[in-house]
Amino acid sequence: MQPTCARDPSDEDLAGRARFDHTAFTELYERHFAGVYAYLRYRVDDRASADDLVATVFTQALDHLDAFAPDRGPFGAWLLGIARNQLRDHRRRRARWRWLPLDWISDRPGHGPAPDAALELEQRREAVLAAVSGLNERERDIIGLKFGAGSSNREIAAITGLSESNIGVIVHRALGRLRKELNREEGRHV
Amino acid sequence: MSDRGRCADFMMRLDALLATGQADPALPTGDADQARLALGLELRQLDLAGESLVREGLLRALGERRARGVSAAPARKFKVRARLPRLAAAAALTIAIAIGVLAIASPRTLAAIAETVGGLLGKRVVTHSQEEALDAVNAFRVRYDEGLYWELRTTYGATGGDVTKGMKPYSRHYAGIGPLAHDARIPVLLPTVWPEHLPEALRFQQGWLNPDGSVWMEFCVGRLEFMLSQTPVKDKPDSEWTLALDYRDTTGTAPIESIEYHDWDGVRVAWHQLRDDLRRQKYRWALPSVDGEPSYGALHWEKDGIRYVLDGQNMTLARAEEIWRSLEPVKR
Numbered sequence: 421m422q423p424t425c426a427r428d429p430s431d432e433d434l435a436g437r438a439r440f441d442h443t444a445f446t447e448l449y450e451r452h453f454a455g456v457y458a459y460l461r462y463r464v465d466d467r468a469s470a471d472d473l474v475a476t477v478f479t480q481a482l483d484h485l486d487a488f489a490p491d492r493g494p495f496g497a498w499l500l501g502i503a504r505n506q507l508r509d510h511r512r513r514r515a516r517w518r519w520l521p522l523d524w525i526s527d528r529p530g531h532g533p534a535p536d537a538a539l540e541l542e543q544r545r546e547a548v549l550a551a552v553s554g555l556n557e558r559e560r561d562i563i564g565l566k567f568g569a570g571s572s573n574r575e576i577a578a579i580t581g582l583s584e585s586n587i588g589v590i591v592h593r594a595l596g597r598l599r600k601e602l603n604r605e606e607g608r609h610v
Numbered sequence: 611m612s613d614r615g616r617c618a619d620f621m622m623r624l625d626a627l628l629a630t631g632q633a634d635p636a637l638p639t640g641d642a643d644q645a646r647l648a649l650g651l652e653l654r655q656l657d658l659a660g661e662s663l664v665r666e667g668l669l670r671a672l673g674e675r676r677a678r679g680v681s682a683a684p685a686r687k688f689k690v691r692a693r694l695p696r697l698a699a700a701a702a703l704t705i706a707i708a709i710g711v712l713a714i715a716s717p718r719t720l721a722a723i724a725e726t727v728g729g730l731l732g733k734r735v736v737t738h739s740q741e742e743a744l745d746a747v748n749a750f751r752v753r754y755d756e757g758l759y760w761e762l763r764t765t766y767g768a769t770g771g772d773v774t775k776g777m778k779p780y781s782r783h784y785a786g787i788g789p790l791a792h793d794a795r796i797p798v799l800l801p802t803v804w805p806e807h808l809p810e811a812l813r814f815q816q817g818w819l820n821p822d823g824s825v826w827m828e829f830c831v832g833r834l835e836f837m838l839s840q841t842p843v844k845d846k847p848d849s850e851w852t853l854a855l856d857y858r859d860t861t862g863t864a865p866i867e868s869i870e871y872h873d874w875d876g877v878r879v880a881w882h883q884l885r886d887d888l889r890r891q892k893y894r895w896a897l898p899s900v901d902g903e904p905s906y907g908a909l910h911w912e913k914d915g916i917r918y919v920l921d922g923q924n925m926t927l928a929r930a931e932e933i934w935r936s937l938e939p940v941k942r
Contacts, residue, residue: 442676449669454659461658471664482672545656567653573621588617595646
């Protein structure tokens with residue numbers, strides 16, 4: 421979630437220009453898409469929802485760039501704030517509808533058989549995400565911020581309102597639980 | 611060493627590992643934490659964004675969105691140079707203010723004016739309720755099964771009783787992004803029903819028209835809310851809604867306490883309710899109930915090939931029945 425090298429313009433500079441210059445917005449998008457998407461993917465149970473949410477986040481960001489105030493925090497944290505708000509709405513709606521067939525795009529054409537390596541990667545990804553889905557909401561939030569968005573403990577503390585030491589404890593415990601769950605799953609498939 | 615101290619050490623090692631991709635040899639490593647560290651690195655390196663189907667399409671769509679004039683630039687920097695648009699903008703603002711003032715001071719007058727204007731325009735205007743009439747802006751979010759991320763924003767007139775009922779916007783603009791921009795109009799295929807009775811000043815908040823033909827409507831005020839969904843089931847077994855209910859029961863972390871069946875005017879309805887503590891355990895983001903009593907309630911039924919679900923926080927059977935009995939088909 422940081423500029424790739426010291427000579428790159430900062431997120432804040434780009435955000436200022438992006439109000440009028442789509443190239444600057446594109447640069448911000450390229451920098452932050454993976455982090456925001458990964459954060460959302462750790463928080464929701466299916467790819468379609470993550471796609472839906474990430475689209476909403478960047479659309480809102482584009483529409484409300486003038487609301488971004490660099491003195492209140494970095495651009496990445498602002499995006500994650502939008503993402504967390506969207507998640508809240510999403511969960512409120514989806515809570516009741518989890519049995520509806522919402523995963524409409526998973527069977528789109530063009531997803532042929534994957535090569536072995538890709539398939540293995542995909543299986544591992546699914547296993548990890550399944551294990552993450554067993555964590556509680558706070559743990560998922562922090563795992564998403566830490567490992568998905570790549571936020572520092574200080575940034576997570578600012579976003580969540582928790583102390584940095586608390587975050588350390590939560591990450592430590594969550595990783596332990598995930599490890600245990602993944603080991604159990606691997607044992608099941610051996 | 612205390613738990614917190616151990617965690618602080620662990621975080622230091624983890625951050626070093628995440629930053630470099632390699633363990634810092636200067637830092638001590640305990641066996642118990644090795645697996646955690648490796649997993650942390652794996653979580654960071656997992657290419658989750660690689661599975662996204664929208665990365666390129668979304669960026670393209672955002673560019674088109676900006677090009678269409680849905681600009682991110684602050685409104686204050688926008689200058690209306692031509693006289694006509696400026697006058698039109700001033701007139702629109704004046705009318706909007708007048709409607710706002712009238713809506714607050716005399717909603718009945720506003721409704722009467724709406725009827726007259728609607729009649730003159732050949733539109734059927736049915737003012738649903740004062741609250742709804744004042745509900746000036748609502749939004750439908752529409753999700754296409756292929757194009758996806760098509761967003762339809764619907765701006766209702768201040769008197770849009772018939773608008774919300776028929777889901778035909780009084781005026782609207784499209785803020786679409788996605789490859790299916792050629793077809794902005796989403797038909798409502800169902801013979802949609804609409805509750806004539808809305809308890810406790812609940813009002814229509816927003817709706818969704820879904821690719822499977824279903825229509826969801828959300829009504830709320832404050833912490834009270836309910837959702838009415840209407841889904842075609844003609845190609846599915848009649849009992850699917852029951853299966854769906856069972857599915858939710860077995861997959862949730864909290865059991866549905868009971869399912870009651872009732873016969874209302876020859877229609878079999880199923881009613882179930884979750885205790886507030888179980889509901890909040892299941893849906894951690896849920897708001898507490900207003901009175902601490904059983905809170906989340908849902909009514910399921912099928913009629914004429916459509917599955918209906920009416921559910922919400924603080925929904926009681928009596929309230930559900932009241933709404934159920936007031937459902938009327940929308941005339942379009």
